[in-house]
Amino acid sequence: MNQSKSAKATSPLNHSLHHESLNTTAPISGAAAWSDAPIGLTNAAKLPALFISHGAPTLAIEQSATTSALARIGQNLPKPRAIIIMSAHWVSTQLEISSNPQPKTWHDFSGFNQQLHELQYPALGHAALAESLAQQLSTRGINTAANPLRASDHGVWSPLRHLYPNADVPVVQISLPQHYDSIACYQLGAQLARLREQQILIIGSGNITHNLQAMRWEADSIDKTAKDFKLWLLQQLKTDIPTALNWQRYPNYKDIHPSDEHLLPLFFALGAGQRVSVVHQSMAHHSLGMDIYRFD
Template identity: 50%
Template structure:
């Protein structure tokens, strides 16, 4: 059986409550997984594994980490027991090293919710091996992009590459009334980024400091950085889903081919 080329994805993973209350975003996750060939493995860079170094999970059975507090008890009972794939993880490390990146193995890291929560809706059987890559704190947007470029060949081996973060992410500005209007600073930022990517102006997004309302939407950059990773996986972007949760939390899902 020939392997099929998969896209790269950028996923806005939202609040942990998405696991229990998927709504239209969960439906979008399910839809894209149904529209893709089943991956033989999944590689994810999540906003929630920031590290001072670049690491790749080599665990055989990573634990499900409930890396949040103050949510309903049912959320902490959820598990996502997908296996790891140490052999592929080691090949990724070697590829990164050959590409000039100092990459290390980490066999102890559990899976954070930026990984398992969207996959719970996309591949609920948890039967596809999942490998997580850390987000190096001191990497520039271009370095993260180039890191992904070095791994883009995996798409031809039926490996799904995912950057899991959020198109907007300012928790201090969340509006808990779900019907709240989206403020201009959030909608204009999201619209500008999507427009630039759809017009293949990746350079403008990599020069993120010039994006409108950047500090308002991303007081810190860790939830935008997985977008740079997803951008490195493909040259053509399309919007799979776009919405806002809690007024200001962008829930966009982008595909890169």
């Protein structure tokens, strides 16, 4: 990923972009095709956007404070009609949206135990919704392609296995274009924000801190550098979004995120929701921030 891209955030943020969303005055094409329930929902039924720190692939088989928090979210939210999720593990040359109706569970890692490699998360995709999103975004000048072959990487199925263990919510994955920075991800989330009114759950899946070289698998200690960064960033999300988007001005930011793909899904979720609240905070393996944020 291009580490210099977020410097563009030095210009004043155009907050009106948050309201310039896809046309949802009528149901988005494809969204009504898979349910007879009414699309016109009240604000009380609007779902939040989420940022989930998905950690190592072992999250899928862990029982921890993080997985318990994910389970509570799934139990307490109204059941979504679909999930749109950006994972740090799908970096693409242009914006793509998975239109695979039955995406396979992709074990996009090696060196873990056999149980993890055999896990399946058989959630269906939603081709009609994906293709409609790709068409509407392209109409708005955002070059977007539907991808009918994409499998679900662990940034998708590992947290969703705890959030919706029955795999009974259709999942549409959206890629992270390699040229996108924090502002572009924020603006993309803003384009999708009003889909929350149609009971579509928007998720960014990455990590609030992510330096694999600093990880210590068996350590109980906490990396102060990583902890200080995530506390600083959370404060900016609460009080100063333009500064949050300028996160690469943080001193020695590459010690926390040597590359930016695990943080950028945060800004996708932020664009879709804006007002942040903390669902969960913790550290794992010394340096891996496992925070979960909700955006309303």
